[in-house]
Amino acid sequence: MLPPSLDDMVSATHPVRIISKVIDDLDIDALLVKYKGGGCASYHPRMLLKVLIYAYTSNIYSSRKMEEACQQNIHFLWLTGQQMPDHNTINRFRSERLKHVLRHVFTQVVHMLAAEGILSLKEVYVDGTKIESAANRYTFVWGNAIKTNKEKMAAQLRELWQYARSIAKEEMNDTDPGDFPTVSPEKIRETVEKIDAALRDHPEASKKVKAKLAYAKKNWPDALERYAAQEKILGRRNSYSKTDPDATFMRMKEDHMKNGQLKPGYNIQVSASKQCIVSYSIHPNPTDTTTLIPHLKQYEEDHGSLPETVTADAGYGSEQNYEHLEQTGVAAYVKYGYFDKDQSEAECRKRPFTQDKLHYNKEKDQYICPMGQPMDNVGSNTKKTEAGFTQQLTRYQARNCEGCPMRGACHQSKGNRTIEVNHNLNRHKQRAREALTSEVGTVHRKRRPVEVEPIFGNIKENHRFRRFMLRGREKVEIEFGLLAIAQNLRKKAA
Ligand code: SF4
Numbered sequence: 419m420l421p422p423s424l425d426d427m428v429s430a431t432h433p434v435r436i437i438s439k440v441i442d443d444l445d446i447d448a449l450l451v452k453y454k455g456g457g458c459a460s461y462h463p464r465m466l467l468k469v470l471i472y473a474y475t476s477n478i479y480s481s482r483k484m485e486e487a488c489q490q491n492i493h494f495l496w497l498t499g500q501q502m503p504d505h506n507t508i509n510r511f512r513s514e515r516l517k518h519v520l521r522h523v524f525t526q527v528v529h530m531l532a533a534e535g536i537l538s539l540k541e542v543y544v545d546g547t548k549i550e551s552a553a554n555r556y557t558f559v560w561g562n563a564i565k566t567n568k569e570k571m572a573a574q575l576r577e578l579w580q581y582a583r584s585i586a587k588e589e590m591n592d593t594d595p596g597d598f599p600t601v602s603p604e605k606i607r608e609t610v611e612k613i614d615a616a617l618r619d620h621p622e623a624s625k626k627v628k629a630k631l632a633y634a635k636k637n638w639p640d641a642l643e644r645y646a647a648q649e650k651i652l653g654r655r656n657s658y659s660k661t662d663p664d665a666t667f668m669r670m671k672e673d674h675m676k677n678g679q680l681k682p683g684y685n686i687q688v689s690a691s692k693q694c695i696v697s698y699s700i701h702p703n704p705t706d707t708t709t710l711i712p713h714l715k716q717y718e719e720d721h722g723s724l725p726e727t728v729t730a731d732a733g734y735g736s737e738q739n740y741e742h743l744e745q746t747g748v749a750a751y752v753k754y755g756y757f758d759k760d761q762s763e764a765e766c767r768k769r770p771f772t773q774d775k776l777h778y779n780k781e782k783d784q785y786i787c788p789m790g791q792p793m794d795n796v797g798s799n800t801k802k803t804e805a806g807f808t809q810q811l812t813r814y815q816a817r818n819c820e821g822c823p824m825r826g827a828c829h830q831s832k833g834n835r836t837i838e839v840n841h842n843l844n845r846h847k848q849r850a851r852e853a854l855t856s857e858v859g860t861v862h863r864k865r866r867p868v869e870v871e872p873i874f875g876n877i878k879e880n881h882r883f884r885r886f887m888l889r890g891r892e893k894v895e896i897e898f899g900l901l902a903i904a905q906n907l908r909k910k911a912a
Contacts, residue, residue: 424496433911434472434493440907441468444526448519461503466511467523468497474904477881481505481512512900513893520899525720527903528696536910539721541862542689542696543870544713544730546706547878548670550885551894553662553682560667561656564645571638574630575606578613581627586616603639603646610635654804655702658682664891668704672884684886684894687713688902689725690870694909695902697721700895706733708805711742724748729862729869732757738807740846751854751862754847761855771828773837774844785814787835789822796836811838876908877901 428434441464449463472494473484485505487494503511531537614631617623651658657667659682667680687709689697699716701709710730718724727749735754743750756774759765769775770788777786785793793814801809816835819825829835853859877883883901886894 424492424500427492428496432493433475433908434497436911437472437475437907438468438497440527440530440910441471443530444523446519446523448522449515452515452519461501461507461511463511463515465498465501466503466508466515469494469503469508470512470516470900471903471907472497474900475908477883479883479887481509481887484508512896513888516896516899517892520896521720524698524899524903527906528694528721531694531906531910534910537691537694537696537906539691539696540726542691542717542725542728543862543866544687544689544710544728544734545866545870545874546685546687546701546709546733547874548668548683548685548704549878549883549898550670550672551659551662551665551682551684552886552889553659553665555679555681557660558667558682559648559652559658559660561649561652564648564652567641568645571634571641574634575609575638578627578631578634579609582613582616585622586620603642606642607635607639610638653702662889664702664894665889666702666704672878684891685709686898688870688873689713689717689728690873692909693869693872693876694906695873696725698898698902700891700898702891707736707739710734710739714742714746714748727751727862729866731866735847735850736803736807737809737840737843737846738803738805740850741807741842744846744849749853750850751859752850753854753863754850757851757854760851771824773839776837785837785839787816788824788828791816791818793817793835793837809840810842811840813838873905877905 446464446467449467453460453463469484469488473479473487476487476493478484478487482505484494485503485508488498488502489495528537528539532539610631614635617628617631651663655666657680659665659667662682665682665684668683668685669678670681670683673679685701685703685706687699687701687706688695697713697717697720699709699713701712703709714724714728724746725748728743729751730753732753732755734752735757739752740750743752759769760774766775776788776793778784779786779792782792783795787793793816796813796815798810798812801811803809814837819829819834822828854863881904886897888894888897
């Protein structure tokens, strides 16, 4: 005679029960203080958090689909106690209320799983993936285009200046306009006006030049101001999307058009353990190399200390990263570029003359070339990487390559062979080689593809999350946080 109970319709082992229990045990005070009180009664934030996390676990990412699920799906109805938040409420909660709060929720889940032995905070595997932004794919700003346009304007201004000087020398007895691309829009305006005043009533001034000047006067100062604002947004990037300025254009693995088209996206870095996400960070760089240090800083912020070991692929094997890991006392199992080739004798035989095959005599600070000739230290220099890291390079030169029968195979330069050696990087490579080929290192190397890579496959392929729903780095961070909690709770429920 009574209506059926929803509780009877949700099996005792269903993931929705696990998720509900986990969220019930979390401290959400940071979220509660965001609610001022007063006004209409709002939905309880714990219930909305459950809805979002369960939705991300069940491949539902759109707020409208979540609204629909809250009205129709038994598991959602059970979770919400038959409350039915609409998509605006869900969206506002996701993009506004969870700001600066979700990471705390995520770390609590991670610590809970660590306490249950489901994951480890000591040994982590780092890798990254790119996920497309919600931004429009075809509205972009390119750093190189700005540079080219400024160079073109500089060349045209110089031409105009020279033309004006050639026919109105007296009026133009001022100095050169200077390095045009670096001067302010005011200076450009002033220079253009000066040329304009000199040529305006001049009988010899051509109409074409006057038209060019009018165009420059009208458009250039604004264009320069726009370029300055765009360069500020670009920072060290080469591109950004106009509809999501935090997103950078990058090459994605998912290329539905099969034309290598760059798409606006984010580089997501993940520390993983047993296919659970232990920490995550969002980066604008398309390559992984420069993301490791900020990622580990985020890890430290999340968990209060660094992991004991970090295992990563060759994309992270830079001198700066090795140096950082050494200084922070983290045991690194990180490959460098040629590590795999170095392990194969056949591959080594293909490159018998490369620098790493030359013998180094440390006492005499000399390399010995393949013909047994000493290569002397002829100086050193420093180089700054794009990330601002200073490298110390030492040059060694063979004494006489003339008439050497190996010359064609050994090197192509005109004079004697010169090599540039980064001793510190070589030292790190040697350490990495020893660590990676040790018994423990071999285990870590074998586990890396199993521990971290399936996470991306699972999120992108099995759970069809290929593109963020929200725009802007802060919101993307919330969305990935929800995905990370969902991934971890799926592992718990499995
Ligand atoms: S070409 Fe010069 S560096 Fe190379 S093996 Fe001959 S002598 Fe040595």
